[in-house]
Amino acid sequence: MLEKLIAQIVEETVKVTLQNLSISNQESGNDIMDTKQLSKYINMSVPWIYQNLHMIPHRKIGKKKLAFNRIEIDEFMEERSGKKESIKTMPDKVNSKKAMNCKYKVV
Numbered sequence: 855m856l857e858k859l860i861a862q863i864v865e866e867t868v869k870v871t872l873q874n875l876s877i878s879n880q881e882s883g884n885d886i887m888d889t890k891q892l893s894k895y896i897n898m899s900v901p902w903i904y905q906n907l908h909m910i911p912h913r914k915i916g917k918k919k920l921a922f923n924r925i926e927i928d929e930f931m932e933e934r935s936g937k938k939e940s941i942k943t944m945p946d947k948v949n950s951k952k953a954m955n956c957k958y959k960v961v
Contacts, residue, residue: 887922895924896931 892910893900903910911926 885924887924887927889920889922892922892927895927 887895889900889903893903907920911923911930913921913923915921
């Protein structure tokens, strides 16, 4: 009888804890994104993100993994929308000479 009561208490505690974790994850809105999630979020390709990494706020995790904070990305996009050049048409610093010499510019 006591074992059943303890098992029931543990089971209900685990359910409540899982529900609380689920709610806190939904509230935070998954603030950290990887490269694929960012590409969907800002509607740009993954290669475009790597080419323009110098201007996108990010953090490196280890040697290869990149992390993007949703709040910083929102601020970055807001800042870019106020300027004449949009984020899509801005030439890459590394390839700016190529962009200027090309007949067609890939956006």
